[in-house]
Amino acid sequence: MDTKVILIVDDEQATRQGLKKTLEKWSNGKFEILSAANGQETFEQLSRTKIHLLVTDICMPEMNGLELLKKLKDKGHKFVSIIISGHPDFEYAQEAIRLGVVNYLLKPVSKQKLIEAIEQALEKEANIERIEYMEKVTDQKLLKLDQVNNRSNSIKAAKTFINENISNQISLKDVADAVYLNASYFSVLFKEQVGLTFSEYLTRKRIQIAKNRLLTTDLQIEEIALEVGYQTAKYFIKIFKDYEGITPSKFRKVSELDDSLIQK
Secondary structure (H helix, E strand, O other), rough: OOOOOOEEOOOHHHHHHHHHHHHHHHHOOOOOOOEEOHHHHHHHHHHHHOOEEEEEEEEOOOOOOHHHHHHHHHHHOOOEEEEEEEEOOOHHHHHHOOOHHHHEEEOOOOOHHHHHHHHHHHHHHHHHHHHHHHHHHHHHHHHHHHHOOOOOOHHHHHHHHHHHOOOOOOHHHHHHHOOOOHHHHHHHHHHHHHHHHHHHHHHHHHHHHHHHHHHHHOOOOOHHHHHOOOHHHHHHHHHHHHHHHHOOOOOOOOOOOHHHHHHO
């Protein structure tokens, strides 16, 4: 897993360096702490690095913190953010809430309050990331179907057999035999209770597992193809593209940076 990145934006050098030093000491190498003096430097940082948490002052020349956040959001950048302000301002606070800012801190900020806010923000960022990951990997149609209680124990046993033998060459007859049913009857029963043909269900299961492996491992496409029951990478790539609209390699690449999905 890549190191999470925190970017501090403040035009006052002493404040910026003080915040950076505090967070580096707290982080102890667990997170990468970057800093920028203004909007332009922030955009330069984001052109090179994915930011997970942005901590920005409001009052800055040329572009204030809220304007900066809005421009970044408009460009599709995804991160959580904390605002630091020298004085309370109801309108600023309202706009910050509208922009999804997770905390609004008033200067001077104690180290304890800063760290508590950072930890809360990173926890929220992790939750958002988990949700986005599940959305990328989960086949929503399969999820809905699997949440329905099948009336037949034979179908439940068939699903278990499929899951346990997903890396093998599985035919409808293999599964029917495993649950002691005639292949023709099993085919009709499966479609009736699952809502998909046996072939489509098996393919969707394989693609879902493949997506998980693409996002969580460095395995080669050929290795993943074998893991999910395809004898050749070429055929696996064709099936994957039919279902997902992109190749496995492209899926892995665009998923490395959340904001690149917006450009797909």
